Amino acid sequence: MRVRRLAAWTALPLAVTLGLAACGSGGDGGSGESDPNAAVRIEIAEPQHLVPTNTNETSGSQVLAALFSPLVDYDEAHKPYEVAAESITSEDNTTWTIKLKDGYTFHNGEDVTADSYIDAWNYGAYAPNGQNSSYFFEKIAGYDDLQGESPKAETLSGLKKVDDQTFAVTLSQPYSEFKAMLGYTAFYPLPEAAFSAPGELAEGFEQAPIGQGPFKMKGTWQHDAKVEVERYDAFPGERPKVAGVEFRIYQQLTAAYADVLSDNLDVIKTIPTENLSTAETDLGDRFLQSPASSLHFLAFPTFQEEFSNPDVRKAISMAIDRDEITTSIFKDSQQPARSFVSPAVAGYRENTVGAPGEFDPAKAKALYQAAGGPSKITLSYNGDGGHKDWIDATCNQLKANLGVDCVGNAEPKFADLLTKVKAKQPVGLFRMGWIMDYPSMENYLGPLYSTNGSSNYYGYSNPDFDRLLAEGASAPSEEEAIKKYQEAEDLLAEDLPVVPLRFGQNNFGHSTKVQNVEMDLFDRIDLIKIEAVK
Incomplete structure (x- = not known):
């Protein structure tokens, strides 16, 4: 689901060429004099978590991007470059040496050391800690010994401290894209103060996380209201141009949009669907667009008998007119999706879903009846994300084209929906959005569809898919890896655990009180x- 990761809002579409520039003046919204002593206000949804190894949705990740500095970030070609790391090297793609830059300190004054990463990663990988992003440590040697209710070990054998500023990571098998992974939230460090005992998170840490990034917490997380951060003056990297950020939590995007129009909010990260047709008029050059990496889909609870038959799933897919919804609801500001990976990454192919991705109501109804599909379908979604219009339109299509009863079920918050689907509570089909964690085709496949994937909430499991994914990860070159990943994607088309619907693009806006507003591929404001x- 940076982000990255699972997306709470309805995001908007990705230009296939990734050449789309921001509208207006590139986000300037004017040429006012900068005020470095002022704070800005940015809209988010209620985060599910604010512990790096437990945060796999976009609102929490936006907050953590303020509090932490990653080991790597990505250039315009989506290649990783060192940020908090001085160097990341390997001669065999199996053993990687990570040397840290000098000068980084946590917001409580602690030095950032190799132990800061080793302790954080061990905590994230240890299964009893129940971290959402534990999966991302799977490639490190010793991970299997940390799994289960009674693990054999408490620390990863593949993590070794070399000196205070250097540590070595040994993988269980070669993985050429390991450096690219290290920009993801799960790989942030934690201070000693994060732990009350070795491997035990201190009570209250999540309410006021201590990072080593450009901003530090100002007070504590005010649930369903706001998270405030202020500039950290000891940060050794590029300094922010504002004194702080208020991440203001909204339950409804329409309320956030009204606040931007009245200058009571500075940035809205997603323009509500109902305001798309007027946003350019309302905001002028403060209505902005930029490429995104998001994929939006409906997921099947494949562990439930009524959705266990792939033919039922394929029939539902064929009964949805993606193009019509893209035009009528999203005003052609999204791109219909018929593939499982985004055009943002190497290896993307058009229409990998095949025939089930094509709108064919007659064939859909016949297949659905022959497969014994349920007479009632529920589409669950988070009510705080601007999804009602397209969910209702999808339900209307399923009613008309399959002859079923279809209802939309709004969970109050995205965190609520995630909690229910993670617990496999009966919610019917459920909407999901994925934003890449790091630029790789593998990132659209492994977390979402591998048997132990961190965001595989639908119970999908195919040993051949897992095998191909592993073979791709250990391939000696990107070209060879992509071939394996594409074979794995072809299996998804046969099984169809989800229905790809749309590729996204960032459609966002800002008040008259800010300028130089940019949003990246990972759904984050820079x-x-x-x-x-001023």
């Missing part, structure tokens, strides 16, 4: 570039 205007 907190270093944004400026407040």
